[in-house]
Amino acid sequence: TTGSGKSTLVHNIIANLFNYNDVKLILADPKNIEFSEYEKKIKSPNLEVVYSYNDTLSILDDLLHVMESRYKDISSGLDSKLLQNIVFIIDEFADLIMQDTSGKFYDKLCRLSQKCRASKIHIILSTQRPSVNIIDGTIKANFPARIACRVASHVDSKVILDSAGAENLLGKGDALLRDNFRYLERFQVAYTDAKEVCNYFGNS
Secondary structure: OOOOOHHHHHHHHHHHHOOOOOEEEEEEOOOOOOOHHHHHHOOOOOEEEEOOHHHHHHHHHHHHHHHHHHHHHHHOOOOHHHOOEEEEEEOOHHHHHHHOOOOHHHHHHHHHHHHOHHHOEEEEEOOOOOOOOOOOHHHHHOOOOEEEOOOOOHHHHHHHHOOOOHHHOOOOOEEEEEOOOOOOEEEEOOOOOHHHHHHHHOOO
16 A cells, blocks of 8 residues: 555665665566656666557567576576566556556566576565556465565455565564565565665766
8 A cells, every 4th residue: 555665665676676786677667657766767778668568578589588597507507596687567567557558568477487496596576556467376385585665455465475464563664574484474674765865876
């Protein structure tokens, strides 16, 4: 919901990733709101920002190619520890799904998410609309780590976490985490925004 702290959480993740020089960060911002500041203020070959549905499709094609190439290299004996981590963050996943009349975006995303982690490619999806027609079972199966900020109802909480509880959070960064190691662990997101992150890490 508005004021839950979702955007702040995403900016926190980005700020932490900027601490690691070996991470390539790709940001998809279909609303042209959250990530434009990074493109303007941070000039780095390890940062790419895209805004449109078609550009996001192109990124998925590129990442699928990188993934397959990396698997070939690993099977040939390359130590996966030598590969650069790639993190792909989509700010408003629902906007892209609503534009995806052909199903291309969904299919490519599912193909990538099914086996990208072993090739050191990681995906973060963020949405304000956690409904079953946006986040279906296939998507959930490929994203074992899930975070919920405050949501409108227990139904929305169950879509994200497979459990009620996120509807009772306080907002402003109060969140629940569920992954392979933690079950509904509650934590507080530290406040930051794109401007603050760019002031710290920016170079222009």
